[in-house]
Amino acid sequence: MLKGELFIAGERRASSDRFQGQDPATGAAIEDVSFAGASEADVADACAAAEAAFAPYSTLPLEQRAQFLEAIATEIEALGDALVERACRETGLPPARITGERGRTAGQLRLFAAEVRDGRWQRVRIDHADPARIPPKPDLRLRMIPLGPVAVFGASNFPLAFSVAGGDTASALAAGCPVVVKGHRAHPGTAELVAGAITRAAASTGMPAGVFSLVNGTSRRVGEALVADPRIQAVGFTGSRAGGEALMRIAAARPRPIPIYAEMSAVNPVIILPHALAARGTALGAAFVASLAMGAGQFCTNPGLVLAVDGPDLDAFIDAAGTALTGQPAQTMLTQGIWEAFEQGKAKLGASAHVTAVTQGAEGTGPNQGRAALFSVKGSDLLADPVHLHEVFGVSSVVVRCADMDELIATVGQLEGQLTATLQVDAADHPAGARLLPVLERTVGRIIANGWPTGVEVGHAMVHGGPYPATSDSRSTSVGSMAIDRFLRPVSYQDMPAELLPPVLNDGAQDNIGARIDGRWA
Ligand SMILES: NC(=O)C1=CN([C@@H]2O[C@H](COP(=O)(O)OP(=O)(O)OC[C@H]3O[C@@H](n4cnc5c(N)ncnc54)[C@H](OP(=O)(O)O)[C@@H]3O)[C@@H](O)[C@H]2O)C=CC1
Ligand SMILES: O=C(O)CCC(=O)C(=O)O
Incomplete structure (x- = not known):
């Protein structure tokens, strides 16, 4: 049963600021429950919990991270018809479409679980030292690390596949980033059901509580505060050009600006x-x-x-x-x-x-x-x-x-x-x-x-992105396994003692992950 509460780091939280879902087919409010709007303090709590979860979550064995993603998929499927019925009522979309989207959402989560296990996304490179060279060449070892907590804005037009547990959330979690979702007001009940599924999956797989939060808002202040919060390190957004550009301005005006991946507008x-x-x-x-x-x-x-x-x-x-x-x-x-x-x-x-x-x-x-x-x-x-x-x-x-x-x-x-x-x-x-x-x-x-642009295959060679204003950053995709790259950055370790190196960078630790060693692909 829906409770209309926020999800802050595994806990449900009430609020006196309420809003109703709408049935677009009738134009009337859906009366069974009202939903909590977050305060700026709620947003700050979610971000603080995400920051606290970052170190434990990002350093878990990759197998555990993959199991978390798979557990989310299983929990979403277990929601059964209730999820389909709620999403249809809140969006006006037909059951066949929502059922297909649920399958895609679960499939995306499992794709990213496989990607996490695969490990090649760490893009390990090792250049061994050459002390005899003049000047001496240092030992350099590179890997990709997660950026930190990520804010995801659920999209109105894909209440499952681009929303609370959609592609942005799946790829950020796969990268090792805790996620704070700003739910879309157009499908708050759907969002609550999916947030419950993620929260159960996090608990059953032993994730730190702050790995996921959901905040809704009755005012734009919620999204603005989320993007401005110093603990958030990247943003995923799908929506209007005006909305994307407003969030880009906030991200750029922070004392420490952050990347924003906004998908906005196209005529294709x-x-x-x-x-x-x-x-x-x-x-x-x-x-x-x-x-x-x-x-x-x-x-x-x-x-x-x-x-x-x-x-x-x-x-x-x-x-x-x-x-x-x-x-x-x-x-x-x-x-x-x-x-x-x-x-x-x-x-x-x-x-x-x-x-x-x-x-x-x-x-x-x-x-x-x-x-x-x-x-x-x-x-x-x-x-x-x-x-x-x-x-x-x-x-x-x-x-x-x-x-x-x-x-x-x-x-x-x-x-x-x-x-x-x-x-x-x-x-x-x-x-x-x-x-x-x-x-x-x-x-x-x-x-x-000789095809048509609608219908995006979720795979390894898909690019769902493009130059401005289709997206705010043409170097990335929001669909497919390459979406993980948006939430990673490279770090080099120079002359680091083996005991201090991340294990994946030690000599001989790169079996099957395609490392580049002394310039050659292994
Ligand atoms: N090209 C695309 O992929 C899509 C384009 N659209 C376009 O967007 C229009 C509106 O659709 P909608 O889905 O509501 O998209 P919006 O961009 O209006 O809203 C998307 C999300 O961003 C938030 N948001 C928007 N503007 C701001 C802002 N200035 N500051 C902080 N948060 C903000 C919204 O919060 P809040 O609800 O509080 O405003 C909502 O959570 C459509 O008519 C269509 O033109 C929509 C979906 C996909
Ligand atoms: O069909 C898709 O997968 C992409 C759709 C999308 O990103 C959108 O409509 O906002």
């Missing part, structure tokens, strides 16, 4: 090359709308921009996409605020003198139901008004009619950073594709051929 261009457009434009139109409308368009990877060379083939694509989109029912969006932002985004696009409204989906019949929309604009006008390129979070996209390939490539080269770019490309398009690839590599984190 889809580029349909001429031969692909001629051969399969109609089929592409329908498939594009299926990707666009998935999850009420509430994905950071949503295809918000389609670029192609103008002509009858593009008309056929737009006709097919328009037909598919007109048949789209309005879908319940995650929160009233997100629905309002969607309506405003579409209105701003529609008000642009350069934009043509192609068609709309069915009108909503209840609160917070987003009506799909498709627009078009000439390539030469796309950059005339920044509003054409703003992320409109929901089922909305803009088709760009380019005069020719040169204009298309030049336009793509001027886009802001993106999470993804998608190429629809047939064999005869390969020369044009080869011209585009270097431009896309500069702009995006993942380039997809």
Whole structure:
């Protein structure tokens, strides 16, 4: 049963500052329980506990850390239907989606457990001393260590996989960092259930209590205080550009600034090359709308921009996409605020003198139901008004009619950073594709051929990131095993006596972890 309490270092804590969850499908408060909002003192307690947990947690045998991650996955699965029902009620997302997301969340935790055991993430390097060299060469040994306590902001649009026990939390815990989560107000009951699962897993595997805390907030002060707290050493965030940028400013203004990994905003261009457009434009139109409308368009990877060379083939694509989109029912969006932002985004696009409204989906019949929309604009006008390129979070996209390939490539080269770019490309398009690839590599984190950007595989070779403003740091990914790197930093030990060295740096201690020894990979 939900209690509506905070989780501070393994203890539940009440508060007189309360808020209600909302059912976006009815627009009404969910009355069964109200939730505690944290005070700044609660945030400080969670951070102090995380700092106290850092030394014991980060120095545990890796096997124990891996077992903790696996226990979280098992505890989340054990929540059963109650978790699915609560998440559906709080988000308006259907059970199949939430069930799939629960599987992904557990899978991510197990992936990071395997990564912890693997040990290669420590990236050991050893350069042996050469006292005979002039000047003498010192003995140098390097490994990656965890940064310290990490703040994670749960995302509204993935109440499980990008929230309390989502990818940021899993990768930070895998790196050896205690985590303080700022829960999203859109799914407080879901957050409480998952926080309970993590707390039980921490207790059953003998973790220090401060390894995990969850604070919710009725005011922005909670998130602000968390990022400003001197004990927090890195931040993971998925949400709006305004929110991410506000937190970046706080992180940078600290007496000791810290890295912030904020995933913010993208329009994820889809580029349909001429031969692909001629051969399969109609089929592409329908498939594009299926990707666009998935999850009420509430994905950071949503295809918000389609670029192609103008002509009858593009008309056929737009006709097919328009037909598919007109048949789209309005879908319940995650929160009233997100629905309002969607309506405003579409209105701003529609008000642009350069934009043509192609068609709309069915009108909503209840609160917070987003009506799909498709627009078009000439390539030469796309950059005339920044509003054409703003992320409109929901089922909305803009088709760009380019005069020719040169204009298309030049336009793509001027886009802001993106999470993804998608190429629809047939064999005869390969020369044009080869011209585009270097431009896309500069702009995006993942380039997809003949697929769609929604649906992110959780694996070892995934990059879910990209240049600003897709993320605040293009050198990293928030999905896949490489996400652990965000919460690590290198330390070199020079001429350190063997007894003082971390065991993994002693000679012969690197079996199976791929160390670089005297320049050669072992
Ligand atoms: N590209 C993407 O991946 C996503 C983009 N979005 C975009 O964000 C919009 C709003 O969605 P939402 O999920 O609520 O995202 P927000 O960025 O508004 O909020 C995300 C989290 O950050 C906190 N936060 C936001 N701004 C600040 C601030 N200035 N100071 C401290 N904390 C802050 C929020 O706390 P609090 O609740 O207290 O404000 C919340 O916990 C959507 O309409 C969409 O445009 C949303 C999700 C994913
Ligand atoms: O589909 C995914 O895994 C990524 C989605 C994401 O990061 C987002 O929509 O915010």
